[in-house]
Amino acid sequence: MPLPCFETLSTPRLQLSPVAEAHLDDLLRMNGDDAVTQYLPYATWATRADGEAWLARMQALQATGGAQQRVLQRRADGRVIGSLLLFKHDEGSRRIELGYALARDCWGQGWMREAVQAACAHAFGVLQLRRIEAEVNPDNAASCALLARLGFTLEGRLRQRWTAKGRSYDTNLYGLLDSDARPAA
Template sequence: MPLPAITAILTPRLTVRPVAGADLDDLLEVNGDDAVTRFLPYKTWQSAEDGRAWLARMEALDATGTSRQLVIERNADGKVVGTVLLFRFDEGSARLELGYVVGRAHWRQGYAAEALLAVCGHAFGQLAVRRIEAEVNPGNAASNALLQSLGFVHEGMFRQRWISKGVATDTNIYGCLAHEWLRGNRAA
């Protein structure tokens, strides 16, 4: 069975929902910033064409049933401020991986924490996921701290795990189990 579709996950300030073509202008602001993409595995977007190519890749990935590309939309004005990717869904192990990004203009406003709290609660609850994993560059202090604040456990570091933008990079591995999430009252 594929990863179930997600229509919308609501929080007090945000709606986390599937990406659409109309989101690309806002996402160009997010992904067109070198400071934002510094730790991401893809190059900074230079044009609307980069966004369309990314969307085509995300739609193809979604069609496999192993991922869902979502956007973080601010309820007050409909502005898309970032993305959340649920991917590498393994039905037999009831696990998936988590990726996310928020535009620099929206940093330090709690949007990532609010969105991830809701998405993880949904994954552990309605989607019946048993384990969520995330990989983070050790140099990305904000992302490492965010995951730990949400109850993810630092499980180790893989040395030179990825080649990103021509450089071999280490990656911190984080995991969170459903029973830990629920025990921590994190069911969003």
């Protein structure tokens, strides 16, 4: 059965909405920044056409029924400040993987903590999943700190797991179970 499409999720400061073409200008601002894409699997966007190609890939991924691409839309001004992807849904194991990115001028203000916390609550609640995974470059201190703060366990370091952007690198594998203790929202 395909991953059910969840409605827009609301947090105190954000709406996690399904991605749409109208979000591409804000997403270009975010993904046009080398500091944001440094640890992401895609190159820094140069033009809106890069965003359109990304959107087409995300829509194709969603059409498989195993992924949901959301954006973080600030309630105060409607600006899209980030993206959050639930993907690699394994129905039998009730497992999913998580990926995310945030515009650089919004870092360090708890935005992604708020978004990931809501996405995890939704995944364990409405979607009835059992396990959420995330792969993080060990050098990505902010992302590692974010997951640790949210109760994810560092389960191992996979050596030289990926080759991208001309180099191979290790990956920290993080996992969160429905039964794990999590900080209150």
